[in-house]
Amino acid sequence: MPNFQAILNTIYNDTVKATDKGNVATYIPELAHIDKNNFGMHLKTIDGKVYGIGNYNTKFSIQSISKVLALSKAMSLIGNDIWKRVDVEPSGHPFNQLALLEINDGIPRNPLINAGAIVIADILVSNLENPKADFLNYVRELTGDQSIQFNEKVAHSERETGFRNFAAANLLKSFKNLNNPVDEVLDFYFHQCAIEMTCSQLSKSFFFLANKGKCVLNKTRLTKTQAKRINAIMLTCGFYDEAGEFAFEVGLPGKSGVGGGIVALLPDHFVITTWAPGLNKKGNSKLGMFALEQFTTKTNLSIF
Template sequence: MNYSGILDQIHRDLKPWLGKGRVASYIPELANISAERFGMAIVRTTGEVFRTGEADTRFSIQSISKLFACTLAFQLLGDDLWQRVGREPSGTAFNSLVQLEAEQGKPRNPFINAGALVVTDVLCRRFVKAETALVEFIRRLSGERGIGYDAAVAQSELQHAHRNRAMAHFMASFGNLKMPPDLVVDAYTRQCAISMSSVELARAALFLANRGAVPSTGEQIVDASSAKRLSALMLTCGTYDAAGDFVYRVGLPAKSGVGGGIVAVLPGEMAVCVWSPGLDANGNSLAGTLALEWLTTFTGQSIF
């Protein structure tokens, strides 16, 4: 498969779409990023790397961090994690409080904000600094020691975290948050402010395409069955309230973030990450979704 040629073709064909959509202006630090920027990378389980555009430029991974936080929490608790957070698509916006009242403070899944706060609460109970533990985990997955979080982005998010604070306190009232809500929100905002490139994110997610093991080191992060289950969660819940349409168009398990990144996996073959900051109405990268749709169309590769 000529992945280099396909990525270059996608980059050329996408040019009319770059700059469309809206950046995440509700986070002031992200509002300054041009919507015209673009990078895309494929990392195969064999170690081969293919890239186009700004594939080595770091950006704010935002909700993509939820995938790695969930994996780390699942390492700690196993299936007991699902006693506190569900595994169903939400059908509502990623920052909605609507279902928490009716469902006694148990979020629908770990990839909406409420669910991610519960996951962060798990990490805060186990680690002195949850965000530091998560950064170290991601460094192991990606093999990149220089990965960290952007303090300016974290502070910008924290100053506008009213809805996340409301969710945290509301879940605490149901007993589904064990640590102080403000501590959990602080750790969560720093987690979302982690900066990585498309190449680094694809490498970090590659264990899911390799039966739960990091190909470069052989470290078994989760067993093969758990890798399948985490990928299934990505497929059904990973792209906000557009998961059905995304699966229809792309056909890969994926996790998106409002920083414009989307990471996806093809089991047994590769992980791919695309970055384009212009978002559609659901908070997914507009050009990034199109790029992944074209990738699976041009290669004929998806999980279906």
């Protein structure tokens, strides 16, 4: 067993001195003023040990990381019926491109690109009694932490400026792949993305995916097979147009968000979360990717 805390300390020191920290996302105005000097890293092993460094207890906007949690909830609700409405292939394109949606007659390439995540949101709106409250509660239960909240300002900010998501939702609607009204689905979706969590909370919330479907409270959330499949989707589709690069450099299933977070995991071993708000050109956390590459190189722990 490697000395995880020592490794995190070394990576922290190497990471914070980087001069090029990428750029904070500006297309959601509320996220534009986050200080890109923030850096946190948190590891939770399958036997329950935790390790942290830097700002791992600071809340940030989880954004697209929420897509994995939403997918897990949809899978627990309707199972394989999901795959009638969304595919599981990498998109081979930037995260916001609508062209493939047109080519594929309204079937999004996978549930982790925006169009696919909007279909998943539609499924949750159809199948949850109080969609926003129920989903927030699900995330709290996964994490064992009742303090998790939506940031309403961020949700509102996305509603005012998320024109591409309105475009995608309307296009899905035109292909009859959205059952609820656009505004209702996107209200849910913008709230889902606007959940705020810390690195520590995110490691806990994804624990069930490293643990054959059982969450931190030892409750079964998904079957082993379902957990395995979500991990497969994260590996092939979790990083927009950089999924191959992340698999190649890091070698773990994971998911990034434009808030600067990344959660990655090695099944049966650990969950690891980083937060560094500066993004690279493809929209993934620049220092987060660097730190995770260092981690799998130094520990020699990856799925490959």
